Amino acid sequence: MSDSRPELVVDGFPKRRPRWIELATSADHKDTGRILITGALGFLFIALVELLLMRLQLAIPENKFLTPVAFNRMLSLYGGTAIFFFALPLAIGLAYYVAPLQIGARGTALPRLGQIGVALWVLGAAVIYAGFMFTPSEAGANPLSPLSGLAFLSSNGVDAWATGVGMATLGFVLISIDLVTTVRNMRAPGMAWRRTPIFAWGATVGSWLMLVIGPVLLAALTMLMIDRNYDGIFFADGSGGAPLLWQHLSWIFFSGAYMLILIFAFGAIAEIVTAFSGKPLFNRSVVMASMGALAVLGTLAWMQNMLTAPIGIGWMYFAMLMSLALIVPFGLIVFNLIATMIGGVLQMRAPMLFAVGAISLISIGLAAELQQSLVAAAWDIKNTTDSTAATHFALVGGAVFGGFAALHYWFPKMTGRTMGEVLARFSFWTMLVGVLVTFVPMALAGYNEGQVIDAYKFYANAGVSAYNLIATIGAFGLAAGIVMTIVNAIQSRVGGPEAGHDPWGGDTLEWLTLSPPDPHNFDVLPDVRSERPMRDIRDAIANRTASAELPVRESQPVV
Amino acid sequence: MAPHSPATDQIDTLLWVGFVAAAILVVAINVALIYAIRRYRGERGAAPRQVSGGRRLQFRVAAALTVFAAVVFVLGIVFTDRAQEAPATGPAGLVSETGEPLEIEATGQQWLWRYNYPNGAFSYYQLVVPVDTMVDLKLVSTDVIHNWNVPDLAGKHEAVPGKVNHVVFRAEEEGSFTGDAATLSGQGYAAMRTEVKVVSPEEYEAFIEQQKTDIETAQERVVGMIENGEVP
Helix, strand or coil, X not given: CCCCCCCCCCCCCCCCCCHHHXXXXXXXXXXXXXXXXXXXXXXXXXXXXXXXXXXXXXXCCCCCCCCHHHHHHHHHHHHHXXXXXXXXXXXXXXXXXXXXXXXXXXXXXXXXXXXXHHHHHHHXXXXXXXXXXXXXXXXXXXXXXXXXXXXXXXXXXXXXXXXXXXXXXXXXXXXXXXXXXXXXXXXXXXXCHHHCCHHHHHXXXXXXXXXXXXXXXXXXXXXXXXHHHCCCCCCCCCCXXXXXXXXHHHHHHHHXXXXXXXXXXXXXXXXXXXXXXXXXXXXXXXXXXXXXXXXXXXXXXXXXXXXXXXXXXXXXXXXXXXHHHCHHHHHHHXXXXXXXXXXXXXXXXXXXXXXXHHHHHHHHHHHHHHHHCCHHHHHXXXXXXXXXXXXXXXXXHHHHHHHHHHHHHHHHHXXXXXXXXXXXXXXXXXXXXXXXXXXXHHHHHHHHHCCECCCCCCCHHHCCHHHHHXXXXXHHHHHHHHHHHHHHHHHHHHHCCECCCCCCCCCCHHXXXXXXXXXXXXXXXXXXXXXXXXXXXXXXXXXXXXXXXXXXXXXXXXX | CCCCCHHXXXXXXXXXXXXXXXXXXHHXXXXXXXXXXXXXXCCCCCCXXXXXXXXXXXXXXXXXXXXXXXXXXXXXXXXXXXXXXXXXXXXXXXCCCCCCCEEEEEEEECCEXXXXXXXXXEEECEEEEECCCEEEEEEEECCCCEEECCCCCCCCEEECCCCCEEEEEECCCCEEXXXXXXXXXXXXXXXXXXXXXXXXXXXXXXXHHHHHHHHHHHHHHHHHHHHCCCCC
C-alpha cells in the first residue's frame, strides 16, 4: 500500500509548532483520544506498581514491609488510579478515537468539550498524585463516610483524592456529551441506528450511562468536600445527615462504571470477533439491546454492594433481583458472540486471542458476582477477598484484556503499524496465567477462610498464608505480561511492521480511512446500505474488477 | 466457614446454590468458547456462510436464561428467609421469663468491639454468650463504619453510626469463635478482631456477675484514688 492515495493533492499542512503543543492544543477527536489512551496505559503501569507493593505486603503473614498507613494510601491510590485513570479513560479514549471514524464522521460535534474533558482529566491526575506532596488519602478504594470525614482523616489527602477523581469524572461527562451528540447526529448517510457499528453503539450506550452516573458521583464528591471543608453535615450521623447516603451515591456510580467498562469491552470484542470470524454478528439487534439492558440493570443493582449494611431486606432482594437479571443480557451477548464464531473461519491473531480471553475472564467474574449477590450468601462472602477477586476477574477481563484486544485491533489504524505478534502472544499467555494464579487463590482465601477485604495484614493461624503467597507470585506474572504489551506498543509505534489501511478486513468504515487517518478523516463518504459498509465496498470493487475486460498481456517466451 | 448456628447452616446451603449456578455458567461458556475455537480455527479457503441470526433459537436461549435466573432468585429468597428466621432459645439455653431474646449491644469503635450486657456488665474484644440461646446483637458504632463478622456463627453486618443493625443468632455448641472486622476503618483495621465464647448458661451468669463485681471494684478503686488525691 502507498502512503497516500493518488487523488489526494495536498498531503497535509505544514506543522507550525512542536508535536506536543499541537497535540495538547488540538480539538481533533483522534488527538484527544490518543492522549487518553496513552495516559491510560501509563496509569495502568502505575496501578500495577501500587498493586505489587500491596501484594508484597501480603506475601507473608504479619509482614512489616508496609505500615498500615502506607498500605491504606496505596489502596486508595490504586482504587482511584485503576478506575478513573486507567479503565474508564482507556474505554472512553478508544471510543472517542474510533467511534466517529466508524460512523463516517469528519470530526465530532462538540470537539471543544472533548478537549476540555481531556484537560480536566490530566489536571485530575496531577491533583490526585500531588497528594504525595503532603499525604495521600487513606480512606480506601471507595472512601466510605464517615472514615473519609475530617474527624477521622484530617490530612488533605482525601481532598486531593476527591478533587482529582471529580475532575476526571467531569472530564468523562463532557467527552460523553460529545460522543452521544456525535453518534446521534453525524452518522454517514444511510446508517440507521440498526446499522451503527456495534462498538459505536456500545460507546453511545456507555456515554449515556456516564451522563447518568457521572453527575451522581460529582454530587457525592461535592457533598464530601462541603462536609470536610465547610462544616457540612451531609454524611454525618444525627443532625439530618446519613453516612449511608455516601454508600448509595458512590455505589450507583461504581456499579454503573463497572457496567460501562463491560459495555465498551463487549463492543470492541464484538467488532473483533466478527472481523476475525469472517461472519456478521449473530443476532445483532439482540446484542445491541442487551448492552442497553446491562447499563440499566447493572446500575440499578448498586445495592448489591450494600448487602451487609442496614438497608432493609426488601432493598436487598431488589438488589439481588437486578443482579440476577443481568444473567439474561450477559448470557445473550456471550451466546451471540460464540454463535458468531461457530461456522466462521477463525484467525487467532493477537486481537482475537485477547478478545476470547476477555470473554472467558468476564464470565468467571460475573459468575462469582452472581454468588456474591445472593443475599444470605453475601452475608458470608461479601467484604472478603472473594469479592476482590470477583471484581478483578470481571474488570481485568473487561478493561485489561478487552482493552488490549481493542488496542491490538485499532493500533494499525492509529499508527499505521501492527503490534508485534510474537510478543503479543507471549504477553497474552503470561497475563492469562498471571490472572488465574493471582485471583483464584485470592477467591479461595475469601471463600474458604473468610479473609477480609482491604486488610494490610493477615495472621499466620488464619490458614490463608499459602493462598496469599501464591497470589503475590501470580501478581508478578500478571504485571510481567502487561508490561510486555506496553513495551510492544511503544516499540511497534515506530518499529512495527507496516500495516496498510485495512489490515484485518473489518466491516466498518474506520478501515476506509488512511492509517493513521487524516485530520478530516474521510475524503469521500459512501452511502451505507447495510451494517457492513466496508464489505459492500470490497464486494463492489471485486464485482467491477471481475466484469471489466482488462487488457491481458501476452506472455512472451523467454529465449 | 464451618456453620455452628441455624442461620449459618442456611447460609452454607445458599453458598452451594450460588456455587453450582456460577459453575454452570462458567463451564457452559468456556466449554463453548474452546469448542468454537478448536473446531472453526484456521483458513480453509472457503468463505464462511454469512449467517446473521435466528429468532427462534434466540428466543429459546433467552427463555432458558430467564428461567435459570428466576430459579436462582427464588432459591436466594427461600434460603435468605430461612437464615433470617429468629432461632428460638432451646432447652439447654438461658431461658428468660418474658421469652425475649438475650439482647447485647455491640459497639464498634476504632479498633475494638465493646459488648454491653443487659445488666450493666460490659466486656471488650471477647463476647460471652450462653449456648442454645437466641442472642440479639444490636450493632452500633461510635465513630466510623465497622463490620461485625464471626462467620461460623452469623452473617456479617455493618455497624453504622446513627443506625442500629441487628444480628440474631443461636450458637449450637460451646466453643470459641473468632472473626475479623470486615469494613476498612482506618489504620488498626486488620487488628480489629473479636472472639465469641459460647458457654453454658451457668457459666454465662457467673461471668456476668464476675464482670460486674470486677468493674465495680475497679471503679471504687479509681474513685478512692481520686478522693485520696493520688490521681490529679
